[in-house]
Amino acid sequence: MNETQEIGLPARRAALDVMTAALARRNGLDEALARPAFGALPPRDRAFAMALALGTLRRLGAIDRALDARLAKPPPEAVRDILRLGAAQAFVLQTPPHAAVGTSVDLAAANPATRPFKGLVNAVLRGLLREPPDLDDPEALCPPWLYARWRAAFGEEAARAVAAVIPEEPPVDLTFKTPAEAERLVPELEGEVLPGGTVRTRRKGELSAWPGYGEGVWWVQDASAAVPARLLDVRPGEAALDLCAAPGGKTLQLAAAGAQVTAVDRSAARLRRLSENLARTGLSAEVVVADVSDWDDARRFDAVLLDAPCSATGTFRRQPDVLWAARPGDIAALAGVQARLLDSAAARTRPGGRLVYCVCSLEPEEGEAQAEAFLARHPDFALAPIAAGEGGAPEASLRPDGTLRLLPHQRAGGQDGFYVARFRRSG
Incomplete structure (x- = not known):
C-alpha cells in the first residue's frame, strides 16, 4: 500500500x-x-x-x-x-x-x-x-502580472528560467562559523560546499538532530542571503550595524567574523529567534528593539548592512505563497519605506565606512532604482563595485555597474532572488 x-x-x-x-x-x-x-x-x-x-x-x-x-x-x-x-x-x-x-x-x-x-x-x-x-509550464506557475514584470526586467528567456524554479523543492543551505567546522561536518551532513562557503544539503528531518546543531557551529541561511554580509568584509573589532536584522543570519555572520555587532529590528518576537541563535552559537551582539527610521542613537559604524523590508518575491522557493500574496501596489509602497531606511542607514555610516543594501525581491523598483535614487540623494556616497564571484555570488549575477542581481536560476539547485549594492562613504 x-x-x-x-x-x-x-x-x-x-x-x-x-x-x-x-x-x-x-x-x-x-x-x-x-x-x-x-x-x-x-x-x-x-x-x-x-x-x-x-x-x-x-x-x-x-x-x-x-x-x-x-x-x-x-x-x-x-x-x-x-x-x-x-x-x-x-x-x-x-x-x-x-x-x-x-x-x-x-x-x-x-x-x-x-x-x-x-x-x-x-x-x-x-x-x-x-x-x-501540464503543471510545469513556467508561464502558468505565477500570477500573470508578476511574470510580465520579470519579462520586462530580465527578458523572456530569463523570466522563463526564473519561473521554472518555482515548483522545485529547495535544498537546505547552512552557514558555518568557520570554514574548518564546515569541512569537518560536510561528510556527515551529506553536503557540498558552495562558492563563498555555504554548505548545501538535501538532508531532511528535524534540524536539531543534525550534526553540529547542538554545538552551535551552523545556522540555516540561503546561499543568496549569505552574500551581503560577506560583501561588507568586516574585520575583527570593527563596529558593524545590522538594520532590519531579524531573523538574524547576517548578524551571526558579522559576529562570527569578529565584528562588534549591533542588531536592530522593530519586531521583538522575531528578535527572540535571533537571541536564541546567538546563545546556541556562542556568538554575541547587542540586540535592539526599535524602528530603524526613528531609532534614537547617534553612533556611526564602520560597516552598515540594511536588508530592507520588501515584497520578498525572490523567496518563493521556500515561501511559495509570496507570489500570490503580493499585489502591484505593494511594490510602490515598500519602495518608499526602503528609501527612508536607506537614508537612515546612510546617516549611521561613518566617513570612509561601507554600506551594503539588499532586498530579497525580484522587482527593480526595490533594487536597481533604489540604488540609483540613493546616490542622487547622497553625493557623499559612491558605489563600491563588487567583483565577479565576490562573496560567493554567481558571476552571472554581476551587473555592469558592480551591483548584484541574483536570480533563482543562476545557481545549480536554485537560490533566493536578491539585489545587492555596496556603497562607500567619502572620508
Missing part, C-alpha cells in the same frame, strides 16, 4: 488549513505552521500535510489553469481549494488516483458548506486524471 493511502483526513485537513491561510494573507503560511493544532499532528502526518500544502502552492497557477478548463463556472473558493489539493495529490505527490479523488470527496463531504459540491469534486478530478494537465 502506498504510504499516502495510510495517511488519513486529519493530515489532508491540516494541509487545507495551511494552504487557505497562506492564500488569505501575507505571512499566513508561517502562522498556520506555528499553530498548536498543526504541531500536534503525528510527525508523518505533519510532514505529509506540509508537503501537500507546499506542493499545491508551488504549482498553484498551473493547477488553477487546469481546473478552469474543466469548470463551467467558478465554484466557491472552499471547493476550489479542495480541488487544488486533490490535483496536487494526484500529480505532484503521486498519490494513487483513487486515494487522491476519494480523500478529496471526503474532505468536501465533511464540511456542510462544501458538501453539495462533492459530486463536482469527484467529476473534475476524474476528468483531470483521464487527461493529465
Whole structure:
C-alpha cells in the first residue's frame, strides 16, 4: 500500500488549513505552521500535510489553469481549494488516483458548506486524471502580472528560467562559523560546499538532530542571503550595524567574523529567534528593539548592512505563497519605506565606512532604482563595485555597474532572488 493511502483526513485537513491561510494573507503560511493544532499532528502526518500544502502552492497557477478548463463556472473558493489539493495529490505527490479523488470527496463531504459540491469534486478530478494537465509550464506557475514584470526586467528567456524554479523543492543551505567546522561536518551532513562557503544539503528531518546543531557551529541561511554580509568584509573589532536584522543570519555572520555587532529590528518576537541563535552559537551582539527610521542613537559604524523590508518575491522557493500574496501596489509602497531606511542607514555610516543594501525581491523598483535614487540623494556616497564571484555570488549575477542581481536560476539547485549594492562613504 502506498504510504499516502495510510495517511488519513486529519493530515489532508491540516494541509487545507495551511494552504487557505497562506492564500488569505501575507505571512499566513508561517502562522498556520506555528499553530498548536498543526504541531500536534503525528510527525508523518505533519510532514505529509506540509508537503501537500507546499506542493499545491508551488504549482498553484498551473493547477488553477487546469481546473478552469474543466469548470463551467467558478465554484466557491472552499471547493476550489479542495480541488487544488486533490490535483496536487494526484500529480505532484503521486498519490494513487483513487486515494487522491476519494480523500478529496471526503474532505468536501465533511464540511456542510462544501458538501453539495462533492459530486463536482469527484467529476473534475476524474476528468483531470483521464487527461493529465501540464503543471510545469513556467508561464502558468505565477500570477500573470508578476511574470510580465520579470519579462520586462530580465527578458523572456530569463523570466522563463526564473519561473521554472518555482515548483522545485529547495535544498537546505547552512552557514558555518568557520570554514574548518564546515569541512569537518560536510561528510556527515551529506553536503557540498558552495562558492563563498555555504554548505548545501538535501538532508531532511528535524534540524536539531543534525550534526553540529547542538554545538552551535551552523545556522540555516540561503546561499543568496549569505552574500551581503560577506560583501561588507568586516574585520575583527570593527563596529558593524545590522538594520532590519531579524531573523538574524547576517548578524551571526558579522559576529562570527569578529565584528562588534549591533542588531536592530522593530519586531521583538522575531528578535527572540535571533537571541536564541546567538546563545546556541556562542556568538554575541547587542540586540535592539526599535524602528530603524526613528531609532534614537547617534553612533556611526564602520560597516552598515540594511536588508530592507520588501515584497520578498525572490523567496518563493521556500515561501511559495509570496507570489500570490503580493499585489502591484505593494511594490510602490515598500519602495518608499526602503528609501527612508536607506537614508537612515546612510546617516549611521561613518566617513570612509561601507554600506551594503539588499532586498530579497525580484522587482527593480526595490533594487536597481533604489540604488540609483540613493546616490542622487547622497553625493557623499559612491558605489563600491563588487567583483565577479565576490562573496560567493554567481558571476552571472554581476551587473555592469558592480551591483548584484541574483536570480533563482543562476545557481545549480536554485537560490533566493536578491539585489545587492555596496556603497562607500567619502572620508
